[in-house]
Each structure stands twice: as structure tokens, then as C-alpha cells.
Amino acid sequence: MKAVQINRYGGYEVLEINQNAPTPSIDKEQVLVKVQAASINPFDGAVRSGALQKMAPLQFPITLGGDFSGIVSEVGTDVSEYKVGDEVYGSANILSGGSGSFAEYAQVRISNMAKKPKNADFIESAALPLVGSSAVQALEEHIKLQNKQKILIHGGAGGIGHIAIQLAKALGAYVATTVSTDDMEFVKKLGADEIVDHKLQKFEEMLRDFDAVFDTVGGETTNRSFKVLKRGGVMVTMVGQPDAKLAEEYGVTAIGQGSKVNTQHLIRLAELVDAGKIKVNVDKILLLNEVKEAFKYQEEGHPRGKVALEVKK
Numbered sequence: 001m002k003a004v005q006i007n008r009y010g011g012y013e014v015l016e017i018n019q020n021a022p023t024p025s026i027d028k029e030q031v032l033v034k035v036q037a038a039s040i041n042p043f044d045g046a047v048r049s050g051a052l053q054k055m056a057p058l059q060f061p062i063t064l065g066g067d068f069s070g071i072v073s074e075v076g077t078d079v080s081e082y083k084v085g086d087e088v089y090g091s092a093n094i095l096s097g098g099s100g101s102f103a104e105y106a107q108v109r110i111s112n113m114a115k116k117p118k119n120a121d122f123i124e125s126a127a128l129p130l131v132g133s134s135a136v137q138a139l140e141e142h143i144k145l146q147n148k149q150k151i152l153i154h155g156g157a158g159g160i161g162h163i164a165i166q167l168a169k170a171l172g173a174y175v176a177t178t179v180s181t182d183d184m185e186f187v188k189k190l191g192a193d194e195i196v197d198h199k200l201q202k203f204e205e206m207l208r209d210f211d212a213v214f215d216t217v218g219g220e221t222t223n224r225s226f227k228v229l230k231r232g233g234v235m236v237t238m239v240g241q242p243d244a245k246l247a248e249e250y251g252v253t254a255i256g257q258g259s260k261v262n263t264q265h266l267i268r269l270a271e272l273v274d275a276g277k278i279k280v281n282v283d284k285i286l287l288l289n290e291v292k293e294a295f296k297y298q299e300e301g302h303p304r305g306k307v308a309l310e311v312k313k
């Protein structure tokens, strides 16, 4: 089968298309999926560059990719939840027990997948798993965002941010978000109530007494965000661990989230998509053979929402 693999860590140049990669074999708790589409996350770039090699040493060749949508083509002997022909989505990341989704077939653990949303095609479904699960986990589980509460979402035009804005609005919250000048119209259409241009304005001088901050940017943005929260507020950051001392000083809860693409989050996400509350924005669709261009666009092209790979062609 065809697969996007690396045999060493590095930049776009290490990406190879292997036309003869072995089709993965499954164990009793896995399924084999004929991949229809996949999408790129910053995490895939971190695997490719070797940024994660100390934390999770891997053996080459590595098939890249986590997010996928596809059709079940084989089920393990202990799997009763799925049958051949089911349309599914989830994560086939090698670090979560999969074989990599940038390939014609992927081996997937059933704990990392669910039936795909009916209201989304294969490309849209493949764009959802990590960003959508991250937003559901942060807003509904950690923050427990309520009607009329105020939330600041950093990086509102990105993969996670643009889903989080829609989820927060669906939950009835008042949403402020930080973006670049070019993305202001995009997040306005998603429903953001207050938009801060992060290059021209200082959000911590404009926003006060917020119930929550969802930070998808990290770095100095995380520390500056404490000022926006009221006492008892909650901050969730996707990037690193927030400063516990600052959290105590400001009297807030601060959480560094490790996102889980699990069945529970994927079912909830599909429910929100099918109810018309969330629609993923796929900025660009490329083919598996165009994976270098796809990575370059994800990392340097400032996409609005997601970059997807169409695999079945």
C-alpha cells in the first residue's frame, strides 16, 4: 500500500512516499480501516522533526499521521462494536497504538475511534478528531463552560480555536478571541463576540473578569492571560504547563491539557456536528503525494482551520 513515511527526523525533505509499505495487521482489539482522508496537526510535524524523540523513541520507518476518516475493512476477533463497511473516524497515531493515518490502510485501536458524523463528508470528518476532541475536553470537561459565562479563546482561527469558538457559542457563552488581522472576518462569521488583533492590541488591557481562558497559543500569552480571569476562573492551555505560582496568586485553576482522541469525545463531537452546532473549516485539501506541500502549508501558510489529505484518490 501507499504510505507517507520517514526514515530519519527532519524538515519536509525527510517525507517519503512508500508505494510498497506493508498493509498493517490487526490484533484482536483493533480494526483495519481503508483510509478515505486524513488531516495534519502540529503534532505530526513534531513527530517528523524528532521533537518528541526523547519522550517517545520510535523505530524507523515511521508512517506519519493521526487523524483519519475511513471505512472498516477488517475487525479483530474481540471487536463487537464495528463491522466491515462502517464509516468511522478517529486517531491512528503510532503513539496511541495505531499504524499512522497518512496511508491507504490504518490499524486503529477501537478506544480511539467512533462512527463518523453523518453531517460531515470524509474530508471534514478527517479534519475533526484531534482539534474537536481538544475543544470538547477543555470546554466541557475542564472548564465546564456555562450559558452566559465569558471565555477568551486564544488562536481563534486555528484548528482547535475555530472549533472552540463554535462550541463556546453553542454552550451560550460570550466569546472573545485573539487572531491576526487577516483572520478577523473569519472568526466573526464563526460567532465571536469580541475580536482582538494580537499583533496590534494587548488583550490583557481590554478584557476583564472572564470566567475562562482557552489558550491554544502558549508562551508569554499564557502568563499574560491570568490578568483577564476573575478569581475562581479557569485557564486551560494546550501548550505546556501553566505557572502554578501565578495561578495561586490570581486565585484561579490553571490546567495544561493533554488531549485524548477517545470514543467518548468523538461521539460527543459527532453529535455536535450532526446537530449543526460545529462545522470544521477545511482550508486546503491535498493528495497523499502532495504531503510536503501540505505540511508546508500547515506550518507556514497560516491556514484558517485545517489542512486535509485526500487518500482514496
Ligand SMILES: NC(=O)c1ccc[n+]([C@@H]2O[C@H](COP(=O)([O-])OP(=O)(O)OC[C@H]3O[C@@H](n4cnc5c(N)ncnc54)[C@H](OP(=O)(O)O)[C@@H]3O)[C@@H](O)[C@H]2O)c1
Pocket: 041, 042, 043, 130, 131, 134, 154, 155, 156, 157, 158, 159, 160, 161, 178, 179, 180, 198, 216, 217, 221, 238, 239, 240, 257, 258, 259, 260, 301, 302, 303, 305
Ligand atoms: N497538549 C495537547 O494534547 C495538544 C493537542 C493538540 C494540539 N496541541 C498544541 O496546541 C496548539 C494549537 O494547535 P492547533 O492545531 O490549533 O494549531 P494551529 O492550527 O496551527 O493554530 C494555531 C493558531 O494560533 C494562531 N496564533 C499564533 N500566535 C498567536 C498569538 N500570539 N495570538 C493569537 N493567535 C496566535 C495562529 O495564527 P497564524 O497562523 O496567523 O500565526 C493559528 O491560527 C499547537 O501548539 C499544538 O501543538 C496540543
